[in-house]
Amino acid sequence: MSELVRLYSRGGDDGETSLGDGDRVPKYALRVAAYGTVDETNAIIGMARLHTADDTDIDAMLRRIQNDLFDLRADLSVPDRFLPDPPPAPDPAPTTPPVPPLRVHDRQVERLEREIDRMTVDLKPPESFVLPGGKPVAAWLHFARTVARRAERLMVELAANEPLNPTALRYINRLSDHLFAVSRLLNDKGSADIQWVPGQTR
Numbered sequence: 553m554s555e556l557v558r559l560y561s562r563g564g565d566d567g568e569t570s571l572g573d574g575d576r577v578p579k580y581a582l583r584v585a586a587y588g589t590v591d592e593t594n595a596i597i598g599m600a601r602l603h604t605a606d607d608t609d610i611d612a613m614l615r616r617i618q619n620d621l622f623d624l625r626a627d628l629s630v631p632d633r634f635l636p637d638p639p640p641a642p643d644p645a646p647t648t649p650p651v652p653p654l655r656v657h658d659r660q661v662e663r664l665e666r667e668i669d670r671m672t673v674d675l676k677p678p679e680s681f682v683l684p685g686g687k688p689v690a691a692w693l694h695f696a697r698t699v700a701r702r703a704e705r706l707m708v709e710l711a712a713n714e715p716l717n718p719t720a721l722r723y724i725n726r727l728s729d730h731l732f733a734v735s736r737l738l739n740d741k742g743s744a745d746i747q748w749v750p751g752q753t754r
Contacts, residue, residue, distance in 0.1 A: 683746040
């Protein structure tokens with residue numbers, strides 16, 4: 553568990569920030585944008601949870617997702633390093649083994665899938681695309697869903713340029729589907745959804 557001694561470090565005053573492995577990169581770097589957008593998604597889910605205190609199952613589910621998103625941030629903050637040459641011979645003196653980076657695990661993706669499947673059983677099939685809205689909690693979850701999609705786009709772009717944990721990509725993809733399902737469930741199982749009527753406002 554990391555311990556925060558103070559809120560500011562002055563380390564970012566020059567427009568750079570440190571990744572989880574200590575490398576310094578510009579704050580506009582794609583990797584920083586990706587995990588920053590994951591953080592944004594997490595904050596919006598926190599707003600949604602202001603409306604779920606009376607639904608302990610849904611609130612616990614969203615709380616687990618918030619913790620997962622910190623795992624995902626940690627995953628993204630430490631790049632995979634592929635050594636082109638064999639590592640040097642180990643030092644004969646006893647050393648403390650390095651701590652492996654935290655990576656999103658298949659089990660976290662599988663849990664999202666199980667929850668999506670369970671929620672979908674109770675949902676009224678939509679007759680058209682669903683517009684963000686309905687109850688306040690559903691609107692917040694739609695907001696979180698769209699930001700999760702933006703995080704996914706950034707992660708896909710990052711993966712095209714650098715090695716990235718494929719399970720992290722699977723997680724963020726499932727998450728937006730999960731948030732859509734929760735939003736519909738909390739919109740009276742879909743009956744309070746606002747549906748798109750093509751051409752209605754022409």
